[in-house]
Amino acid sequence: MLAESGEEIERATGHRLRVVRALVRDLDKERSFAPPDGVLTTDFADVRDDPSVDVVAEVMGGVTPAGGYVRELLRAGKPVVSANKQLVAREGAELFATASEAGVQLRFEASVCAAIPVVKVLRESLIATNVHRILGIVNGTTNFILSRMERGATYAHALAEAQELGYAEADPTDDVEGVDAAAKMAILATVAFGSRVTPDEVETRGITELTPAHIAAAAELGMVVRLVGIATLEREEVDVRVQPAFVERSHPLAAVDGAFNAVMLQGDAIREITLEGPGAGGIETASAVVADLVSVVGTAGTGFLQNDACWRELRRLDTDAWRSSFYVHLDVADRPGVLAHAASRLAAHEVSVAQLVQRLEDGRASLDLVLHEAPFGRVRGALAEIAAFPEVLDRPFVAPVIA
Amino acid sequence: MLAESGEEIERATGHRLRVVRALVRDLDKERSFAPPDGVLTTDFADVRDDPSVDVVAEVMGGVTPAGGYVRELLRAGKPVVSANKQLVAREGAELFATASEAGVQLRFEASVCAAIPVVKVLRESLIATNVHRILGIVNGTTNFILSRMERGATYAHALAEAQELGYAEADPTDDVEGVDAAAKMAILATVAFGSRVTPDEVETRGITELTPAHIAAAAELGMVVRLVGIATLEREEVDVRVQPAFVERSHPLAAVDGAFNAVMLQGDAIREITLEGPGAGGIETASAVVADLVSVVGTAGTGFLQNDACWRELRRLDTDAWRSSFYVHLDVADRPGVLAHAASRLAAHEVSVAQLVQRLEDGRASLDLVLHEAPFGRVRGALAEIAAFPEVLDRPFVAPVIA
Numbered sequence: 001m002l003a004e005s006g007e008e009i010e011r012a013t014g015h016r017l018r019v020v021r022a023l024v025r026d027l028d029k030e031r032s033f034a035p036p037d038g039v040l041t042t043d044f045a046d047v048r049d050d051p052s053v054d055v056v057a058e059v060m061g062g063v064t065p066a067g068g069y070v071r072e073l074l075r076a077g078k079p080v081v082s083a084n085k086q087l088v089a090r091e092g093a094e095l096f097a098t099a100s101e102a103g104v105q106l107r108f109e110a111s112v113c114a115a116i117p118v119v120k121v122l123r124e125s126l127i128a129t130n131v132h133r134i135l136g137i138v139n140g141t142t143n144f145i146l147s148r149m150e151r152g153a154t155y156a157h158a159l160a161e162a163q164e165l166g167y168a169e170a171d172p173t174d175d176v177e178g179v180d181a182a183a184k185m186a187i188l189a190t191v192a193f194g195s196r197v198t199p200d201e202v203e204t205r206g207i208t209e210l211t212p213a214h215i216a217a218a219a220e221l222g223m224v225v226r227l228v229g230i231a232t233l234e235r236e237e238v239d240v241r242v243q244p245a246f247v248e249r250s251h252p253l254a255a256v257d258g259a260f261n262a263v264m265l266q267g268d269a270i271r272e273i274t275l276e277g278p279g280a281g282g283i284e285t286a287s288a289v290v291a292d293l294v295s296v297v298g299t300a301g302t303g304f305l306q307n308d309a310c311w312r313e314l315r316r317l318d319t320d321a322w323r324s325s326f327y328v329h330l331d332v333a334d335r336p337g338v339l340a341h342a343a344s345r346l347a348a349h350e351v352s353v354a355q356l357v358q359r360l361e362d363g364r365a366s367l368d369l370v371l372h373e374a375p376f377g378r379v380r381g382a383l384a385e386i387a388a389f390p391e392v393l394d395r396p397f398v399a400p401v402i403a
Numbered sequence: 404m405l406a407e408s409g410e411e412i413e414r415a416t417g418h419r420l421r422v423v424r425a426l427v428r429d430l431d432k433e434r435s436f437a438p439p440d441g442v443l444t445t446d447f448a449d450v451r452d453d454p455s456v457d458v459v460a461e462v463m464g465g466v467t468p469a470g471g472y473v474r475e476l477l478r479a480g481k482p483v484v485s486a487n488k489q490l491v492a493r494e495g496a497e498l499f500a501t502a503s504e505a506g507v508q509l510r511f512e513a514s515v516c517a518a519i520p521v522v523k524v525l526r527e528s529l530i531a532t533n534v535h536r537i538l539g540i541v542n543g544t545t546n547f548i549l550s551r552m553e554r555g556a557t558y559a560h561a562l563a564e565a566q567e568l569g570y571a572e573a574d575p576t577d578d579v580e581g582v583d584a585a586a587k588m589a590i591l592a593t594v595a596f597g598s599r600v601t602p603d604e605v606e607t608r609g610i611t612e613l614t615p616a617h618i619a620a621a622a623e624l625g626m627v628v629r630l631v632g633i634a635t636l637e638r639e640e641v642d643v644r645v646q647p648a649f650v651e652r653s654h655p656l657a658a659v660d661g662a663f664n665a666v667m668l669q670g671d672a673i674r675e676i677t678l679e680g681p682g683a684g685g686i687e688t689a690s691a692v693v694a695d696l697v698s699v700v701g702t703a704g705t706g707f708l709q710n711d712a713c714w715r716e717l718r719r720l721d722t723d724a725w726r727s728s729f730y731v732h733l734d735v736a737d738r739p740g741v742l743a744h745a746a747s748r749l750a751a752h753e754v755s756v757a758q759l760v761q762r763l764e765d766g767r768a769s770l771d772l773v774l775h776e777a778p779f780g781r782v783r784g785a786l787a788e789i790a791a792f793p794e795v796l797d798r799p800f801v802a803p804v805i806a
Contacts, residue, residue, distance in 0.1 A: 004531075005530065012708050115532070117527075124523065124697070124698060126518075127412065129690045255658040269686045270690055272681075273519060273678065274680065275679075278673065278675075284674070291529070295527060298702070299705060302702060302705055304415065304416060305701060
């Protein structure tokens, strides 16, 4: 890509980028291209100490040894472009401090949603608008699985298909448990709100507990189920979470199908801007890496956006104060008064019901409720009381609604 | 906005932006803010000759006198940020040459789709991907009208509602005839393909000929009607057009509702990236203007992306060679053999039919056809022959299909 786009890059920056070193594990591995002699090396020091290296792209992934290498490169005065979400999300504070001390840039567009330029848009295009909410479908694997379940597949079948197509790893834990999405949302929240959020601080719930019944209930309510990251800035407090959410069909995120990603940025001046595209893939990631390399070369010598995006330390919003509309599913014994009992508990916590669907099957009833917006604490309080009813047969299922 | 975002801007660029001059028509007009003494002026020379002015935002609109002012400012060594689509689309060649000669920047993000950062994304984020097709809903007024017609309104009613809500001007010609969309598509094609396209070169058809019957036919075929700009780069030839198009419901552009805009960029590495958001509005436009001011200040002294986006001169694609799937509507007399006759003419031109809906009403029949992808010339040829049938009662209606 660097070779193919050489002219474009030269027109934009005045420089022709040339690959002079590439750190690899195995010099003799068969490759689809023939690197010039002397480019490939297995010794990191060859990259770090080569004075002809002006900027380095880190695309090895993993926190170790990538993190150590990036730090050494920055200290050696070499700007770095990273596609490594776990590294940026977990060690960002230290890495950006190192970059700043050395006076070189560290860019990371490719670490979130591959070719979708959400970091540049947040930092440069939306600089004058206070972005206070981010909604993101930032994991293609889970979105593919949920899209398949919408068409009738079970979770297990959809996962198997995703694995066959190469969308999901043999061990899909990071995707289906929301770990991957949490790292991306942590990076986006950090950039948008200017305050560091680490993946550990992201309340994360995956899609493994979802059943065809949830998907069917969503369809009945005019919604679809998506794994959604939600980052909120409210009165100088931050909340970031990843969980299955019920998304109204008319919402732009409901239209995101298959392995695509989408990020909706809500701000004061812009209302909302949505970016959608392929959030993974080798060539898509390369496109973002090259764009970052070009930005590094193009803005070298200025102070433009070369600092850490973090400049303040915001408190975490109390989870109970986090407000949303919610979907609740209850499995109850089909006895008179259960609904009234549940409704009175919700009312006692000042939670009101927007929509209700009741279904009966051999002595059991299932209740699907959509609740009006309320602080999560009140909903949780009411549900804890409801769960204790003898008529309630299973733990209540709750998910935010995105309208 | 400059005052409110002062700190963010200073963090990003190291500079605090201050409004030192503002050219206005009327010093005494009542304003919602109190400008400091000496800022307002009715004399352009006060802006041009003030050495403390480092960058100018042009938000006056219109080609005259804005064009003359921008040229003078550039010649005086002042970078300019413009929100003026007609000026950038019509006089871009000269303006960018002037900027380049003077060694100052001319940026124009706000001239296309307000707060949606499509120019920056095209120039910076997608630099290494050969963007070869742009699909755009770039006029909010017509999209609002079409969204309303979809829900049953007539064109006249929908237009009146758009005017009431302030989405459409008293004289809506520029919007409904596609003039506004053509200027935006010309700018986007120029930036994406690197070859100048002027609005005169954009084949433009508005929405005034659309009737509820077209909208109903689209619904029956699982589609919606949108005013879509299509820019194509094919074998080093360019085609740019604006016209009503039939968009499949599952396509991201079909989900763009009301006055929102969306631009889909298709390229080699990215497959497609879609940006959606408010494409008009004072504060939304201001957000893009401020982002450009920040980019100008942040990259001053570098050569980064400060040249004209145009660097080559591509030929125009012969319209007859432009390929698409098409929707065709025919009003015919209800006589035996008409359908077979029409089908044989299409087949003679090697155009095949993908879908057909026939409706009868008192001696007339209406035929709605969806044609497989074909060069427009063949479709046009077949339709010219079909239009000459005595059984064909009205001029055939044809629109591209976006699948």
